[in-house]
Amino acid sequence: MPVTRKQLLLPLISALAKAGGEGRPSIVYDDIARELGLTDAERNQKTKADRTGKQHNVFERNVRWMRQTATRKGLISSPERGLWTLTDIGHDRLNNASEGLLVTIFETPHGHALWGKLETAVGHFEDRAIDLLFTSPPYPGAMKKYVNGDLDEENWVAFMMDMINGFAPKMTETGSMMLNVAETYAPGLPVKQEHLTKLRMRLVTETRFRVLDTLYWHNTSRLASPFRWVAQQRIRLKPSVEPVLWISENPFAKANNRNVLQDYKKPPTETYHKGGLRPGGHRMSATGFSRDNGGSIAPVLFSAGGSAGPKAYRKALKAEGLPQHPAIMPEALARHCVKLATDPGDFVVDPMAGSLTTAAACEALDRDWACIDSSLSYLAGARHKFPDREENEDLLDVFLNR
Ligand SMILES: C[S@@+](CC[C@H](N)C(=O)[O-])C[C@H]1O[C@@H](n2cnc3c(N)ncnc32)[C@H](O)[C@@H]1O
Structure with a gap:
């Protein structure tokens, strides 16, 4: 043809x-x-x-x-x-900001949305300034959708190590990083890639970062994929859980599980009454579990459905002909993690922020934020989640042809 x-x-x-x-x-x-x-x-x-x-x-x-x-x-x-x-906008058509570019797309009373590569952006942060780096990087193989070149397992690990080492000096003494990563299958085979194993090995052997905890996001609306192994040949299960690796150089980094208490299923006095039996058959002490602490301690598992973003955001994307982000995380997950590891007024950075879910969570929770993405299209679309914004009109006028 x-x-x-x-x-x-x-x-x-x-x-x-x-x-x-x-x-x-x-x-x-x-x-x-x-x-x-x-x-x-x-x-x-x-x-x-x-x-x-x-x-x-x-x-x-x-x-x-x-x-x-x-x-x-x-x-x-x-x-x-x-x-x-x-031009820089031309670069963006490939979802790829050019080297050295870092431009504010909009700002709110709490934060800045920056267009550029994290490799460029990292140099713009002051040392010891970031309380939490929370991000959800593309998985190996998906990287080619976002950046030049195909990041296989090895290159993914190298990319993540560079990101972690680059931001390490920018973290406060009590700062931590939360990385929502994913297991993936080896190309063409029904076996798992080992990029997460390799990343953890390199962290342990080459850095002072240690895993503080691993949270697991249970994506309740996860589709059956990879199609071939899960839906067609039916030899694997739906990969519905994604780990969030919580790492820091400080074993006692800021953390408070009281910030993420969950509703008691039943009032505590009813569940474990004084002198009663626990589910395992043990007799309860007269104190401890019978006290009402305002909620129960959250488990590492966090359940929430995947998301296409708020309705108003999707409507605005359509009106401006901008792409829907393909991998939006639930805002509830971002809020959960931000509350667990920071206090109001703390500074949170997401260096691969996509549709700015982290920023929206921070805005709602009174945390300051800076979010970076190499795609102007995603950031331009995501600005609609922030009614209280001041935008870079010159650049958006050209980009949106308005
Ligand atoms: C999985 S998505 C993040 C989704 C986000 N958590 C959300 O809820 O919308 C990963 C993002 O990383 C961005 N990205 C990939 N490589 C990058 C780089 N080197 N610097 C900055 N952003 C990058 C991509 O454009 C993509 O939007």
Whole structure:
């Protein structure tokens, strides 16, 4: 099937990104043709002779047409003749901020939403400033959706170690990190990858970080995946639990399970009455469990359904033609973790913040926050969760074409 002009936008942007953000047309043509698997005939097809008798290469003319369209949309600029350069917004079409870029997209009384890569952003934080780093990184394999290059198991571990080591000096004495990670299957096989094992081994052998606790998010609405092993061949179960690794260099990092007490199922006096029997058959002491402590101590398991985000947010995305984030965590989980490890007024950072669930939780809980994502599309969409915001109008005007 012949390639239509419109289909050339992404290959054009990705060819420029691969060439380091800028390239000469001749190199870009060849890269796109390779990427699209054009035959020699398709690559070299000529137009009929024009009035001056000149024939033009059809494919190259189509790429130039798309370059002009992309320039009008603010995705490409031409600082010098014969050189095509990707703008920051152009980079974002690949969900990928350029190196060195860090821009505030909006701010609220409590926090800042920053567009950039965490690798760039980390240098902008003061030492000993962050009370909690709470984040949900992409899993291995999914990384290629978000960043250049395919992060396999080994590269994922290296990426996470760099992130943890980079932010380590930015954490307060009592600060901690909570990482909502996920188990995944090895490509093409019904066996688990060991990236989490390897990460924990490297933490223990190379750093002073230790696991304080592991929380488990039970995703009550998790679909059957990977489809092949779970739904089709029926040889594995739904991977409905995701660990949240809670790590710190300080074994006595700030933590208070009284902040996340759960409702008693029954009044405590009814459940374990004075001198009564516990479920295991042991006799209760006259004190201790019979006291009303305002709620029961939360277990490590936290149940909440997956989420597509609040309705108003989804409606606003549609209106602006922005993408729905593919991996939104429940805000209840973010609130639970933030309350467990911080106090009001503390400073929370999410360096891979997606649709800004962490920020929304912090805003509601009176914590200060800074959230970073390499995708402007996600941040621009997520701004609708924050009615009390002041936005970077200049940049959003260009990005949203308004
Ligand atoms: C699993 S999602 C986070 C979802 C988020 N917890 C939510 O509830 O919406 C991971 C995010 O990390 C971002 N990301 C990936 N690599 C990044 C990097 N190097 N720097 C900053 N953000 C990155 C992706 O754009 C993606 O939005």
